[in-house]
Amino acid sequence: MVDRLDPHPDAEGGVAPVRGAAGVPTLESVAAAAGVSRATASRVLNGSPRVSEAARAGVLAAAEQLSYVPNGAARMLVTRRSDAVAFVVCEQEEVFFSDPFFATVLKGAHRVVVRSGRQVLFVVVADEGDRRRLERFAAGGHLDAAMFLSVHRGEHSPARLAELGMPVVVAGRPPAGVGAQPHVDTDNVGGGRLAAGHLLAVGRRRPVVLTGPPDMPSSADRVRGLREVLAAGGVHLPDAAAEPGHYSVEGGRTAMALLLDRFPDLDGVFAANDLMAVGALGVLRERGRRVPEDVAVVGYDDIPLASATSPPLTTVHQPLEELGRRMATALVRALDGPPGGDPAGTAEVVQAALGEPLQTRLVVRGSA
Amino acid sequence: MVDRLDPHPDAEGGVAPVRGAAGVPTLESVAAAAGVSRATASRVLNGSPRVSEAARAGVLAAAEQLSYVPNGAARMLVTRRSDAVAFVVCEQEEVFFSDPFFATVLKGAHRVVVRSGRQVLFVVVADEGDRRRLERFAAGGHLDAAMFLSVHRGEHSPARLAELGMPVVVAGRPPAGVGAQPHVDTDNVGGGRLAAGHLLAVGRRRPVVLTGPPDMPSSADRVRGLREVLAAGGVHLPDAAAEPGHYSVEGGRTAMALLLDRFPDLDGVFAANDLMAVGALGVLRERGRRVPEDVAVVGYDDIPLASATSPPLTTVHQPLEELGRRMATALVRALDGPPGGDPAGTAEVVQAALGEPLQTRLVVRGSA
DNA sequence: CTGAAAGCGCTTACAG
DNA sequence: CTGAAAGCGCTTACAG
Known part of the structure; x- marks a missing residue:
């Protein structure tokens, strides 16, 4: 004793x-x-x-x-729920933290998830190790559902988690090799059209494009809409006038410099996101081009920084907070749905709650 | 049957x-x-x-x-470990995602945590609800340790988690009301001195300062170091020449505009972080001031964007990845330490593993 | 080196 | 409305 x-x-x-x-x-x-x-x-x-x-x-x-x-473990063990929803960003840490795009989507999603009595867990998937870890974490029962952002070609995690029977949703149209996951999209083609319409309206005839990562449909769709309206306006966009800038400031700089060398007489720029537009603005200034007099610049996203550049950025606004809300709502609905629901029907339930693509709108500021 | x-x-x-x-x-x-x-x-x-x-x-x-x-729950229940370490950022989502500072710290920390066989969980603590949720999550056993970033005055979560007996570490000197938590710091005073030395070296006599949030020691320390060296160089910095810019681009813009009105003949700017420096650069350009000819600008952090501004930013580099590594290593060491270790000694173990403040260095680019 | 058994802390039919 | 009991899936002394 x-x-x-x-x-x-x-x-x-x-x-x-x-x-x-x-x-x-x-x-x-x-x-x-x-x-x-x-x-x-x-x-x-x-x-x-x-x-x-x-x-x-x-x-x-x-x-x-x-x-x-x-005790969370005891609770999880018997309820078979973790009451946690993952917010997964498939990018390097740098990107994850430097593009305010994610913040806005997250904000919308966070509120909805929390209100449903669950936790949101952020996960960065930057490499194969992270991917394996996420899948194990999910298989271990630590996650009830997941939303994926910035999904690139061949990303298999959404499908793997879906196989586990949990609700999954992807932001944007899933690229090749990702499988037919439930997804919400913004109207990227329409957004591209808005940008082209404005460029045409301010009299530009020799525009160039800074595209996003080649394996992301959002960028391709924006450029497609742009091309379409440009063509209708009698402006042909040669392939060489579109240069990838990886959705980053630095990438935007590099691409802009390249295009300036290639088309010294360019008079307009469409950047498929605002970060690249910021990079382009810097290079244009350094090269002595006045914005918008010499070159009109249109961005995409409408991040907070867009109104703080000089000149402030004309850009295509996406309802990102609503995007986050939609994704979270779909997930929560599937989770709170009839427990006897056909597990094979989870994807259908999620997709049904997702609704139509979200509309974009043009915000005219100083750069175009 | x-x-x-x-x-x-x-x-x-x-x-x-x-x-x-x-x-x-x-x-x-x-x-x-x-x-x-x-x-x-x-x-x-x-x-x-x-x-x-x-x-x-x-x-x-x-x-x-x-x-x-x-099954993670069953495992947690019996081992009393979750094998998860939280990376907590006490900021609004916007800040969390738009300041690359966090990305770099995270990267260093992530690697160390993962190598120890654990998961890292990101948590944003933006309001009292988030705070309560984090504390419950921890009390429920979902967390083994936590590192806190961007801790403001009165933040009580670090102390609450520490009370639970888990290793906790704070990045930077804890402000008032946070309690004596283990922490690692970079040499902010030294960094401020470097900035002042450079400003003096390039002949500036009428500098102004964009400070961070008033309740964060990092900013106060940088300004202190700056003041000290400036004074030694015969330059007095009036209180009115220091304006808070909240460590954000927009805040930097506002503060810069204010200071320009207040001191039309200013010839140098020290921004306590790079994001504010970016905002300042924009306003200076709009007001027709040439950088560095008319106004020399020195930033702080050396984020990736610093080399992409125009002109590229002269700034004080902090070893942020190393900061993350240090924090994570201290936590992991405490976790892997002798299991019979005095629980009351956890904080001591963590603090001991943290070591000396990290040194900064000046990176001279184009802005000063 | 291996297995039977206890137990972690909770929820949930099942009887009353 | 309430309690006794079973059981979720795992780890870990304890014997052998």
Whole structure:
């Protein structure tokens, strides 16, 4: 008795201990303090209606008094839910953190997920190791659902998680090799058309394009819409006038410099996102081109920085917060749906809740 | 028999089922397939040395064949570990995602955490609700340790998590109301001195300062170092010449405009971070000031964007990746330390692993 | 080296 | 409305 290392020498006799083996109060402690069974305590804490008012009050008071927080592992084990939803960005850390695009989508999603009583977990998938880790994490039951952003060609994680039976949604039209996952899109083709219409309206006849990563449909779709309206306006965009800038400031700079060498008489730029437009603005200034007098610049996204550049950026606004909200809502709906629902139908439920592509609009500022 | 909804009609008789109740293989299935006990299977999978080669091979093959992934909840419940480390940023989503500062720190930390066999979980703490949720999440056992970035005055989460007995580390000197948490710092005072030295060296006598949030020591320390060296050089910095810019591009713009009105003859700017310097550059250009001829600009951080501005930014480089590595290493060390270690000594173990403040260096580019 | 058994903390039919 | 009991899937002394 004297040589037993008992961390709680006061928890003796038949009285239920105030703390569990981990030194933290358990449901057992709460029940004991409230003078009810563990089952009743559990019912109160989970908001079951089948409890007497007296029991409810007692349990609530005890839980409060002990600062009781349910053990997540025990809960997960029996409910088979983690109450966590992943927000997965398939990019290098640098990109993840330097493009405000994600912040806005996240904000919309976060609110919805939290309101449904769940946690959101951010995950960066930058390489194969991260990918494997995410899939294991999901298979281990730590995730109930996932939304994917910035999905590139051949990304297999969405399909893998979907195979586990969990609701999954992809932002934007999934590129090749990703599979037919539920997705929401913004109207990228329409956005490209808006940009082209404006460039034409301000009299530009020799525009060039800074495209995003070649393996992302969002960029291709924007350029397609642009080309279409340009052509209708009698302006042909040669292939050499479109240069990839990887959706980054630095990439935008490089691409802009290249295009300036290739087409010294260019008079307009469409950047498939605002970050590249920022890079382009810098290079144009350095090369002595006035914006918008000599060269009109139109961006895409309408990130906060867009109004702080000089001149402020004319750009295509996307309802990114709404995009996040939509994705989260679809996931939550599938999660909260009839539990007996056909698991094979999860994707259908999610896709149905996603709705139509989101509309874009042109925001005219100083750059074009 | 015919009316029982048995999802696995083939799992009959005394044979162990290939899948558990959740339709996913369990340790039991693996053990059965390998012809050993659950205990042995567990030992193999956890790398215990006390297993025969034959058993090991059999279990590994079975696990592989069944694509077995251990149930995280069950594991957490018994080990009392989640194998997850939180990377907590106490900022609005916007800031979290638009300042590349975080990306770099994260990168260093991520690598270390992953190598130790753990997951990193990003958490944004933007309001009181997020804070409460984080604390519950931690109390529920979902976290083994946490590192905090961008901690403002009065932030109580680090202390709360530390009270739970988990290793915690704060980036930078904790502001008032945060408590004496283990922390690593970069030499902010030294960095401020470097900036001042350079400004003086390029002949500036009327500099102004864009400071960070008033409740963050990093900014105050940088300004202190600056003031000190400026004073030694015979240059007095009036209080009115320091204006807060919240570490953001937009804030930098506003502060710069204000200072330009207040001190039309200013000839130098020290921005306590690069994002504000970017904002300042824009306003200076709009107001017709040439950089560096009329006004020399020095930033702080050396984010990737710093080399893409025009002119490229002269700035104080901080070893941010190393900062992340240090924080993560300290946490991992405390976690992997002797399990019988005095829990009250956790903070000491962490602090001891943190080492000296990290040195900064000046990177001279075009802006000053 | 291996297995039977206990137990982590919770939820949920099942009886009453 | 309430409690006793089973069970979620794993790890880990304890014997052998």
